Amino acid sequence: xxxxxAICLVTIIFGGLTLTRGExxxxxxxxxAQQQIKPLxxxxxxxxxxxxxxxxxxxxxxxxxELEGQVFAPNCTVHFGNRTLPLREAVAEGKGWRxxxxxxxxxxxxxxxxxxxxxxxWTARGTHTGQGHGLKPTGKPVxxxxxxxxKVVNGKIVEAFNEEYRPQLFHQLGVSKTQASMxxxxxxxxxxxxxxxxxxxxxxxx
Numbered sequence: 001x002x003x004x005x006a007i008c009l010v011t012i013i014f015g016g017l018t019l020t021r022g023e024x025x026x027x028x029x030x031x032x033a034q035q036q037i038k039p040l041x042x043x044x045x046x047x048x049x050x051x052x053x054x055x056x057x058x059x060x061x062x063x064x065x066e067l068e069g070q071v072f073a074p075n076c077t078v079h080f081g082n083r084t085l086p087l088r089e090a091v092a093e094g095k096g097w098r099x100x101x102x103x104x105x106x107x108x109x110x111x112x113x114x115x116x117x118x119x120x121x122w123t124a125r126g127t128h129t130g131q132g133h134g135l136k137p138t139g140k141p142v143x144x145x146x147x148x149x150x151k152v153v154n155g156k157i158v159e160a161f162n163e164e165y166r167p168q169l170f171h172q173l174g175v176s177k178t179q180a181s182m183x184x185x186x187x188x189x190x191x192x193x194x195x196x197x198x199x200x201x202x203x204x205x206x
C-alpha cells in the first residue's frame with residue numbers, strides 16, 4: 001500500500017514538473033516564427049518611402065504630374081507653414097513654380113521613417129527663366145534647402161507638412177516687398193474666385 005502511494009506521489013511530482021516546463025515554453029516563439037515577423041516593419045518603412053520618392057524624383061523634378069493619383073490620397077491636405085491647401089491647389093502651386101523654373105530639380109538629401117511619417121531633407125535648384133505665378137522671368141538661379149514631413153497610409157500621402165518657402169524664394173529672385181505684397185493680395189483674390197471659376201484660376205497658377 002505504501003509502495004503504491006509512493007509511486008503515485010512520484011508520478012504527480014514529475015507530472016507537475018513537466019507541466020511547468022511546458023508552460024514556461026509557451027510565451028516564447030520558435031525561431032522560424034520570429035524570423036517571419038521581424039522583416040515586416042522594415043518592409044513597411046521602405047514602402048512608405050515609395051510615394052515620397054515619386055513626388056520628388058518624378059513629379060517635382062521631371063514634371064510627371066499625371067502620377068498625382070498614384071502618389072496622393074484624394075483627400076490629402078498640404079501645409080506650408082500656417083497655410084493649408086487642398087491637394088488640387090497645392091499641385092497647381094507646384095506646377096506654377098515648375099513653369100517658372102523649367103529646369104527645376106528637387107533632390108532628396110536625407111529620408112527617414114518613423115511609423116507612418118516620412119521626413120525628408122531636400123534641396124531645390126533651378127533657374128527662373130519661365131512664366132509662372134504672374135512673375136516675369138528674372139534669369140536668376142534658385143537654390144533652396146528645407147525639410148518636409150509626409151504622412152503615408154496604404155501607400156499614399158494623406159497629409160504633407162512643409163515650411164513656408166516663399167519669403168526665401170522671393171528673396172533669391174529679387175522680388176521686392178511691394179511685389180510680394182501684391183502677390184499675396186492676388187492670392188487672396190484667387191481664393192475668393194476659386195469656387196466660382198476654379199479652372200481659370202488653376203490655369204493662371206500654372
